[in-house]
Amino acid sequence: xxxxxxxxxxxxxxxxxxxxxxxxxxxxxxxxxxxxxxxxxxxxxxxxxxxxxxxxxxxxxxxxxxxxxxxxxxxxxxxxxxxxxxxxxxxxxxxx
Numbered sequence: 001x002x003x004x005x006x007x008x009x010x011x012x013x014x015x016x017x018x019x020x021x022x023x024x025x026x027x028x029x030x031x032x033x034x035x036x037x038x039x040x041x042x043x044x045x046x047x048x049x050x051x052x053x054x055x056x057x058x059x060x061x062x063x064x065x066x067x068x069x070x071x072x073x074x075x076x077x078x079x080x081x082x083x084x085x086x087x088x089x090x091x092x093x094x095x096x
């Protein structure tokens with residue numbers, strides 16, 4: 001488990017295949033990893049990113065393990081077909 005320095009652990013990926021969800025496997029694995037990070041790695045903080053709209057209940061899992069929301073990010077998407085051929089970047093370089 002590589003740290004970010006300063007005793008901070010970054011959890012890159014947590015996942016459970018659909019057929020195994022609901023059995024507490026992710027919670028058990030993550031709890032064990034966090035315990036080892038504290039006991040053997042000297043980490044004092046853990047950080048992770050999650051899709052807050054996750055339909056799998058990921059945010060509830062992390063809350064049960066003591067994680068709290070620190071920041072919320074938004075990502076915007078637009079299909080390529082909707083970009084105007086005559087002005088593909090109109091408005092992108094404007095400053096507020």
